[in-house]
Amino acid sequence: MPIPAHYRRLYISFLRLAGAMIFFALVTGILFQESTRKVPIGKVLDPGIHWESVYHLALVHGHVFLIGVLIPVAVLGMLHFSLMVGGKEIKPKTLKWAARLYHIGVGLTVLLMLYKGYHYVLSVRMGQLAFEAIDHSYFGGSHILRAIVYTIAHVSMSVGLGIIAAGVLRGLPKTRDAEA
Numbered sequence: 467m468p469i470p471a472h473y474r475r476l477y478i479s480f481l482r483l484a485g486a487m488i489f490f491a492l493v494t495g496i497l498f499q500e501s502t503r504k505v506p507i508g509k510v511l512d513p514g515i516h517w518e519s520v521y522h523l524a525l526v527h528g529h530v531f532l533i534g535v536l537i538p539v540a541v542l543g544m545l546h547f548s549l550m551v552g553g554k555e556i557k558p559k560t561l562k563w564a565a566r567l568y569h570i571g572v573g574l575t576v577l578l579m580l581y582k583g584y585h586y587v588l589s590v591r592m593g594q595l596a597f598e599a600i601d602h603s604y605f606g607g608s609h610i611l612r613a614i615v616y617t618i619a620h621v622s623m624s625v626g627l628g629i630i631a632a633g634v635l636r637g638l639p640k641t642r643d644a645e646a
Contacts, residue, residue, distance in 0.1 A: 467549060467550060469546075469549070470549075472555075472557075472561055472562070473545060473546075473549070473561070475561075475562075476542075476545070476561045476562075477542055477545075477546075479565050480538040480541060480542050481542070483538050483569065484534065484535045484538045484539055487530055487533075487538075487572075488531075488534075488535055490530055490576070491530040491531045491534065491535065494526045494527045494530055494580070497523075498520070498523050498524055498527055498583075501523060501584070502520040502524075502587065515590070518597055519586050519589075519590035520586070520587060522582045522583040522585075522586050523580075523583030523584065523586065523587055524583075525583070526576070526579045526580055526583055529575070529576070529579055530576055530579075533572050533575060533576070533623065534572055537627070541627070544630075544631075544634055545630070545634060548634045548637060548638055551638065552639045553634065553639065554636075554637030555637070556630070556633035556634070556637065557633075560633055561630070563626075563629065564627075564629035564630045565626065567625050567626030567629070568622070568626030568627060569626075570619075570623075571618075571620065571621075571622035571623025571624070571626060572623060574615065574619035574622070575619045575620065575623060578615065578619055582604065585600070585604055586600055
């Protein structure tokens, strides 16, 4: 079964994303370990405050693996298997836009997570222990800017995935057609 050229481009794009994100996820794990060593625990900070200060940075490693590696590989499998069972091809422009949206969403989401994680860790390292004040100072205290950036990141990622999923589901043969 030949793979359409526009599918090949998407496969390469998502495989590059997954490969790069594997390394980035490993780096974020190391960054988390090294960055949180400087956050004092014990006599200076209670364990609960310590955990709250590093929590957001701790999430980055797993989220990078999920949105940068596992989901793209699952999408590739879904696209390929849909072709194997006789599903219709998704149009080239549709796949191109879906991939662009997903890539933008992943990039923004990862940057936002790193920013938030380091915002909390560095704030605590500088002596700020009021988490409400730390949260309020996030994005310079602009809740509107924060909402806009988070919305762009999550909506672009979700819409990109939704376009691909809808295209696959729409193109799959009906059960009776597949049995014949």
